[in-house]
Amino acid sequence: MKSSKEEIILEVIKERRSIRSYTDEKVSREMLMKILEAGQWAPTPSNVQSWRFIVVQGAEQFRTLKALSPGFPREATTAIVVCSDQRRTRSFGETLSPILAAEEVAMAVQNMLLMAHSLNLGSCAVASFSEAGIKELLELTNGISPILLVALGFPNEHPIAPQRENLSQITSWERYQEV
Numbered sequence: 412m413k414s415s416k417e418e419i420i421l422e423v424i425k426e427r428r429s430i431r432s433y434t435d436e437k438v439s440r441e442m443l444m445k446i447l448e449a450g451q452w453a454p455t456p457s458n459v460q461s462w463r464f465i466v467v468q469g470a471e472q473f474r475t476l477k478a479l480s481p482g483f484p485r486e487a488t489t490a491i492v493v494c495s496d497q498r499r500t501r502s503f504g505e506t507l508s509p510i511l512a513a514e515e516v517a518m519a520v521q522n523m524l525l526m527a528h529s530l531n532l533g534s535c536a537v538a539s540f541s542e543a544g545i546k547e548l549l550e551l552t553n554g555i556s557p558i559l560l561v562a563l564g565f566p567n568e569h570p571i572a573p574q575r576e577n578l579s580q581i582t583s584w585e586r587y588q589e590v
Contacts, residue, residue, distance in 0.1 A: 423525055425572065430533025433486040433564030437468070442530050443489070446563070449526035450493070450519035456511045461499040462519045465492040465549055475548050480560060482539035487562035492545060493520055498554040516558040523561055533566030 414422075447464050455461070467476050467490040476490055477483050483490070495512035520536050527534040537560040545557040580590050 423529055427524055427528040428533075428570045428572070429535040430562075430564075430566045430568060430570070431484040431486075431535055432567040433484065433488060433533055433562075434567050435486075435488065436565040438489045438532060438563050438565075442527075442532065443491075443563075445530060446491070446523045446526045446532075449522040450491075453515070453519040453522045455515050455518075459499050459511075459515065461496045461512055462516055463494040463496055463555060465494065466490070467492060467549075472548065476545070476560075479544035479548065480537055480540035482537045483560060484535055484537075484562045484564075486567065487533075487535070487564045489563040491523065491561040491563065492549060492557050493523075493559045493561060494551065494555050494557050496555055512556070513558055520559050520561055527561075527563055531565075533562075533564055533568075535562040536560070537562055 443466055447466075450462065450464060451460075453462075467473050468488065473490065476492075477485060493516050495516055497508060497512055500508040500512045500515075524534045524536060540557065540560055542557055545551070545560075546555075549557075551557070
């Protein structure tokens with residue numbers, strides 16, 4: 412019997428884990444294109460589409476990227492640096508622009524992580540990096556800012572699901588209520 416869309420989607424969401432140990436097998440361009448396309452189809456405020464994706468796989472470039480990012484899994488074989496073209500978000504104003512850029516990138520990254528998992532790849536979103544160092548390494552022009560890194564590779568581990576709070580402990584109906 413076929414599973415319904417909602418069952419399949421929930422299963423992929425529940426199975427996905429942040430992977431920090433990888434084999435040395437390389438991620439193919441075909442797989443990367445599917446992951447990038449998943450990111451491209453994420454929600455975007457006012458259809459601004461400010462995200463910019465930079466794939467890093469070259470040995471020297473990758474080694475430097477890892478040195479600039481203490482939280483990046485050392486064994487990963489590929490990185491996608493997800494940036495925001497803040498020239499496209501300026502219309503939201505100084506206060507809202509960085510918030511919306513971060514939200515937009517986060518939604519794209521979540522899509523990428525789920526697609527990577529569906530391709531049997533491991534992935535991990537990384538926020539700990541030197542922004543100035545990444546900008547210099549990737550020769551980012553003014554207005555293009557790195558927001559998140561996505562580590563990718565073939566997993567060398569399969570962590571168990573972390574405990575989640577019961578929905579009744581985190582959900583209110585109609586108005587907020589302390590549980």
